[in-house]
Amino acid sequence: MTAALRVPQELSAAVPAEQRGPGLDRDAVRLLVSRGTAEPGHHDFGALPELLAAGDVLVVNTSRTLPAAVDGRAGDGRGRGEPVVVHFSTRADRWHPAGRAVAGHWAVELRSPDGRGSTRPRAGGPAGTVVRLPGGARLVLEGPLDPGSARLWWARVTGVGVPELMRRHGRPIRYGYTERDQPLAAYQTVFALDGPGGSAEMPSAARPFTAELVARLVSKGVQFAPVSLHTGVASAEAFEPPYPERFVVPPATAWLVNAVRARRQAIGRRRAARGGTGGRIVAVGTTAVRALESAAGGDGLVRAAAGWTDLVVTPQRGVRAVDGLLTGLHEPTASHLLMLEAVADAEVLRRAYAAAVERRYLWHEFGDLHLVLPD
Numbered sequence: 001m002t003a004a005l006r007v008p009q010e011l012s013a014a015v016p017a018e019q020r021g022p023g024l025d026r027d028a029v030r031l032l033v034s035r036g037t038a039e040p041g042h043h044d045f046g047a048l049p050e051l052l053a054a055g056d057v058l059v060v061n062t063s064r065t066l067p068a069a070v071d072g073r074a075g076d077g078r079g080r081g082e083p084v085v086v087h088f089s090t091r092a093d094r095w096h097p098a099g100r101a102v103a104g105h106w107a108v109e110l111r112s113p114d115g116r117g118s119t120r121p122r123a124g125g126p127a128g129t130v131v132r133l134p135g136g137a138r139l140v141l142e143g144p145l146d147p148g149s150a151r152l153w154w155a156r157v158t159g160v161g162v163p164e165l166m167r168r169h170g171r172p173i174r175y176g177y178t179e180r181d182q183p184l185a186a187y188q189t190v191f192a193l194d195g196p197g198g199s200a201e202m203p204s205a206a207r208p209f210t211a212e213l214v215a216r217l218v219s220k221g222v223q224f225a226p227v228s229l230h231t232g233v234a235s236a237e238a239f240e241p242p243y244p245e246r247f248v249v250p251p252a253t254a255w256l257v258n259a260v261r262a263r264r265q266a267i268g269r270r271r272a273a274r275g276g277t278g279g280r281i282v283a284v285g286t287t288a289v290r291a292l293e294s295a296a297g298g299d300g301l302v303r304a305a306a307g308w309t310d311l312v313v314t315p316q317r318g319v320r321a322v323d324g325l326l327t328g329l330h331e332p333t334a335s336h337l338l339m340l341e342a343v344a345d346a347e348v349l350r351r352a353y354a355a356a357v358e359r360r361y362l363w364h365e366f367g368d369l370h371l372v373l374p375d
Contacts, residue, residue: 005332005354005357006332007357007363008357011361011362012177012364012367014178014179015178015179015180016182017029025210026208026209026210027045027210027213029367029369030042030045030361030368030369031043031047031051031369032356032369032371033373034344034351034352034373035375036348036374039351040351040356042359045368045369049220051373054220054222055221055223055264055278055279056221056223056278056280057223057225057256057280058282058283059224059288059291059292059322060189060191060206060284060288061226061284063192063197063203065172065199065201066166066170067166067167067170067171068166068170068172069087069088069119069172069173070088070133070165070170070171071086071113071134072085072134074131075130083112084112084113085111086131086139087173087233088166089109089232090200090230090243091106091162091197092107093308105142105155106154107145107155108139108141108153109152110129110131110153119174119176121151123150124151124152125150127142127143131155133160133169134169135168135169136159137157137158137165140155140156142154152233171184172184172202173200178364187207189206189209190206190209191224197228199230199232199287200231200232201234203229203231203285203288204285204366205286205327205328206284206285221278223256223260225252225253225256225257227249229247229248230245230247242290244308244309244310245309246307247307247308248306249295249302249306253292253302253304254302257281257302258301260281261281263279280323280324281321282322282324282326282373283322284326285326286339289343292322296321302321314339315342318342322343326369326370327340328364328367328369328370329361329363329367331363337349340372349372352370356368
């Protein structure tokens with residue numbers, strides 16, 4: 001779809017929006033709008049309440065971002081070892097589709113420091129590699145998460161619990177296109193909730209929301225439906241399909257989505273559009289799509305669900321509960337674009353991405369947003 005598109009390096013957002021000038025807040029980003037087959041529209045993100053209608057539902061991911069990057073030294077456990085940065089991705093529960101993980105294990109990615117405060121890719125493994133971590137903790141690599149890829153490995157950590165290790169010695173994962181380290185607060189969305197679990201990388205589509213903007217949306221009659229999906233690392237250099245992640249769709253969210261969709265169907269699509277009555281289910285981020293669609297049956301009904309999801313949303317599978325999507329701008333070869341093609345026509349997305357490059361939109365987690373709506 002956009003594989004032939006080249007995104008210039010200078011279009012990578014290097015710092016959060018609020019650091020680009022005095023008086024700016026998180027919502028100081030641009031919003032590209034694809035609506036049906038119409039030409040792309042261009043707005044400030046603050047215009048979102050005017051682009052949605054009373055009765056629309058925004059599905060938001062409440063997962064908080066973890067300080068998942070921890071410095072260490074890798075080797076056989078005897079010498080000083082090679083300096084590495086451990087990216088803690090996904091905690092294993094009692095069950096995992098890979099079949100080898102047990103409670104207390106983590107999927108991790110080892111990366112090499114690049115000398116500029118960020119990291120570069122590093123070959124994974126081998127099995128038995130010992131990584132010495134701060135506070136006397138030790139990590140041992142046991143086997144690849146996917147036998148076809150050596151990037152992510154199952155590992156066990158001894159000497160301290162990983163949540164405590166991250167709390168004391170971790171920092172947010174940072175890639176080379178960013179200018180400098182940011183505090184953890186810069187990676188939390190307004191919807192993030194404390195509690196067990198968390199995401200290795202920020203559910204970034206929700207980052208530009210502020211409390212004031214949420215209040216304006218609620219005043220407009222837009223409703224919010226929470227889900228959680230704890231995302232693992234998705235390396236910027238390795239465009240791999242998503243692997244299993246933990247998610248929750250609460251009963252109240254399932255009820256609201258089903259009720260709104262039933263009402264829209266009862267009054268008819270044409271009348272709803274003419275009367276501006278809303279009723280669209282708009283996911284905020286690809287993580288919200290994956291969570292909600294994992295709880296949607298073949299009949300389109302959403303049922304409360306929790307556990308692991310290995311769902312990959314593609315154009316062939318389509319979407320059952322989601323009508324629209326608010327998301328960041330993805331790399332042209334990223335697997336996330338397959339999910340976008342399940343919501344919008346490939347040609348519509350091609351035109352939108354070409355317009356984004358032409359008009360100098362910014363990419364990645366601190367960048368601009370793309371709103372995809374049906375006709």
